[in-house]
Amino acid sequence: MPVLILVLLASLALGVLLTLMPAAWPLRGGWVGVLVMVAAAWATRRRWLLLADAAPGSPERALWIGFAGTAVVGAHLFAILYRIGPNMVMHTDAVHALGIDNWTLVAGALIAHWIARDPEPRQDERDAAIAVAGLRAAHYGLMLLLAVQILALGFVQRGWIAQLSHPSIAHALILSVMAGLLIDHGTRLWLYARDAVQENVA
Amino acid sequence: MTSPVGNHVRRLRFEHGEMSQDALARRVGITRQTIVAIEGGRYAPSLELAMRIAHVFGRGVDDVFFWLEPPRDV
Numbered sequence: 001m002p003v004l005i006l007v008l009l010a011s012l013a014l015g016v017l018l019t020l021m022p023a024a025w026p027l028r029g030g031w032v033g034v035l036v037m038v039a040a041a042w043a044t045r046r047r048w049l050l051l052a053d054a055a056p057g058s059p060e061r062a063l064w065i066g067f068a069g070t071a072v073v074g075a076h077l078f079a080i081l082y083r084i085g086p087n088m089v090m091h092t093d094a095v096h097a098l099g100i101d102n103w104t105l106v107a108g109a110l111i112a113h114w115i116a117r118d119p120e121p122r123q124d125e126r127d128a129a130i131a132v133a134g135l136r137a138a139h140y141g142l143m144l145l146l147a148v149q150i151l152a153l154g155f156v157q158r159g160w161i162a163q164l165s166h167p168s169i170a171h172a173l174i175l176s177v178m179a180g181l182l183i184d185h186g187t188r189l190w191l192y193a194r195d196a197v198q199e200n201v202a
Numbered sequence: 203m204t205s206p207v208g209n210h211v212r213r214l215r216f217e218h219g220e221m222s223q224d225a226l227a228r229r230v231g232i233t234r235q236t237i238v239a240i241e242g243g244r245y246a247p248s249l250e251l252a253m254r255i256a257h258v259f260g261r262g263v264d265d266v267f268f269w270l271e272p273p274r275d276v
Contacts, residue, residue: 053224057233124232126245195239 004067004189008182011068015075018101019083028097030104033072034111041065041112048116058118059127060192065116067185069109074178077102081171086163088171130191138184145176205246208270212241214259230254243270 014036018029025032044064048055056064080098081088088095149172152161164172215221223237230251239245240255247255249263256266 053234057235060235122227122233124236125248125251126236126239127233192235195235195244 001190001193004186004193007064007068008071008186011071012075015072015077015105016079018072018076018105019079019098028101028104029076030101030108033076033101033105034108037069037072037105037108037112038115040068041115045116056192057123057127058121059123059131060189061116061118062113063185063189063192065109065113067182067189069112070178070181070185073102073105073109074175074182076105077171077178078175081168081175084168086160086168087165088168089165090167130188133191134184134188137187138180141183142176142180145179149173149176204243206270206273207246207267208243209240209267211237211255211266214261214266218259226255226258229258 014033018033021029021032027035048061055061080102084095084098153164153169156162211226215223215226223241224234227234227237231254232251236245236247240247247267252263252267256263259266
């Protein structure tokens, strides 16, 4: 569990930091993020190779990379939206640049997933049962987030919520879906970790 | 979370040439982690998986899996 929280916080911090990089830097934030994610994926792959039989199974490996990648991309998107403010307008140069950075990070997350994937993927009914538990948690989490958004949009008539443009609302919905993914992956990783702790105790 | 179903999988593995968890997992088409969870009593396999595991050891399901406490009649 502490590792899960640590990975989440580090990934969220990376996503936010990438939006704060000075424009004078030779590399854009998106590319820096890709380099960090690829390096982390190589290091993780090497560690799992060394662990051999004690390494996590195929679904758990995919979950770790997906969890970290989603957190980086989501935090980056959140920080972009925060910087732009509630009156976001699509198709301006600044928004395009940040959007390209965000999509570059998505590509980086996919590359990281490919690097750290299990070369001999296997999954079974226990993984499916854990996946169901994750999906259920994500479903209720997403419903809660959407309910809060719907109520806020419908009933809050003042402040920044009332000023939200359509693109801002659309991106808030994307963030909710990403939060749902994080809940799904986080729940499943927690269930795997709980099993591993009991295994060590036994 | 412990399952109400116990098993002799670990003992049977050792009685069958000290078969490794990974070897058994491959024979029945599941992951080593699931064998670990079954042996630790944290996961009760489906009937199909229980039958496949029992088949590897040449036993019936009842010889491999058992109730830790008799189920209450409903």
